[in-house]
Amino acid sequence: MILVTGATGNIGPALLRELHAAGVGPLRALTRDAARAVLPDGVEAVEGDFADPTSLKPALEGVRSLFLLSRLGSDAEILETARQAGVEHIVLVSSITVQTHPHLGPAAENLEVERLLKASGMAWTILRPTQFASNSVMWADAIRGHETVRAPYAETALPTLHPGDIAAVARVALTEPGHHGRTYALTGPEPVTARQQVEAIATALGREVPFAEISREQAHAQMAAVFGPEAADAVLDVTGGDVNPELLMVRDTVAQVTGAPARPFHQWASENVDAFR
Numbered sequence: 706m707i708l709v710t711g712a713t714g715n716i717g718p719a720l721l722r723e724l725h726a727a728g729v730g731p732l733r734a735l736t737r738d739a740a741r742a743v744l745p746d747g748v749e750a751v752e753g754d755f756a757d758p759t760s761l762k763p764a765l766e767g768v769r770s771l772f773l774l775s776r777l778g779s780d781a782e783i784l785e786t787a788r789q790a791g792v793e794h795i796v797l798v799s800s801i802t803v804q805t806h807p808h809l810g811p812a813a814e815n816l817e818v819e820r821l822l823k824a825s826g827m828a829w830t831i832l833r834p835t836q837f838a839s840n841s842v843m844w845a846d847a848i849r850g851h852e853t854v855r856a857p858y859a860e861t862a863l864p865t866l867h868p869g870d871i872a873a874v875a876r877v878a879l880t881e882p883g884h885h886g887r888t889y890a891l892t893g894p895e896p897v898t899a900r901q902q903v904e905a906i907a908t909a910l911g912r913e914v915p916f917a918e919i920s921r922e923q924a925h926a927q928m929a930a931v932f933g934p935e936a937a938d939a940v941l942d943v944t945g946g947d948v949n950p951e952l953l954m955v956r957d958t959v960a961q962v963t964g965a966p967a968r969p970f971h972q973w974a975s976e977n978v979d980a981f982r
């Protein structure tokens with residue numbers, strides 16, 4: 706039995722579809738609300754909340770392989786609950802900031818989750834993705850309302866990653882030999898700026914989308930209201946304020962692990978154009 710967490714998020718649905726199409730099973734999906742979850746055929750939805758690790762016990766019953774998103778609850782307790790349930794292998798979604806910005810709070814937290822997993826006695830595969838293409842959904846309200854998209858660091862080009870490629874790497878790591886004890890830094894196939902992302906969404910929509918660069922201070926004021934000032938600073942650093950060659954680097958890990966090239970941002974934009982209509 707494989708349990709996929711984040712089953713209704715950016716990676717989980719693609720991972721479940723890939724596993725199901727490959728005939729892998731049985732599959733189980735974790736969600737906090739099974740009534741709302743839309744899942745591929747043949748996938749059992751089980752409720753559980755990372756905020757209460759004991760609530761994960763029913764979902765973990767009989768599970769041997771676990772796809773786990775980090776930092777959505779008490780990771781130490783989640784890992785221990787999984788170990789006690791008999792999980793043998795965990796594929797963990799950490800972050801590339803562990804190696805590019807280890808001094809930042811969220812990166813240090815991810816590094817600690819990685820350390821706990823490695824010390825747990827369970828087999829592990831660690832995925833360290835860069836910024837997801839799906840983060841651009843944060844502009845959906847403005848685009849739907851025909852307003853100007855406003856973003857900082859408009860010309861910083863990052864190798865933005867299609868979440869489907871994280872799913873593809875996870876599927877291989879969960880189902881094929883040779884991936885235990887491996888850490889994979891994952892990026893998209895080319896650097897893309899915020900301005901270019903908005904242009905790709907505009908092309909997919911078939912109309913112009915106005916774009917304006919805003920200052921770090923303006924962006925911080927908006928983000929701090931939602932995430933708090935420290936998290937806002939961390940996001941702003943890793944999306945333009947304090948980038949470094951390690952973060953900007955395009956890697957071929959997706960192709961090496963899956964045998965297929967990583968998908969460009971414009972592909973994500975055309976596949977998800979309805980989110981912006």
Ligand SMILES: NC(=O)c1ccc[n+]([C@@H]2O[C@H](COP(=O)([O-])OP(=O)(O)OC[C@H]3O[C@@H](n4cnc5c(N)ncnc54)[C@H](OP(=O)(O)O)[C@@H]3O)[C@@H](O)[C@H]2O)c1
Pocket residue numbers: 710711712713714715716717735736737738742753754755756774775776777778798799800801834835836837839840
């Ligand atoms: N976004 C990025 O650029 C980026 C970059 C590097 C690493 N990461 C990491 O990648 C992972 C996914 O990030 P994302 O932004 O794309 O998130 P996401 O997949 O959109 O996360 C939402 C998913 O997580 C589940 N979830 C949220 N809180 C939960 C809880 N308390 N208990 C159980 N399930 C819960 C939701 O399930 P239900 O609502 O159905 O319960 C939903 O399926 C995270 O670990 C993040 O730290 C993200």
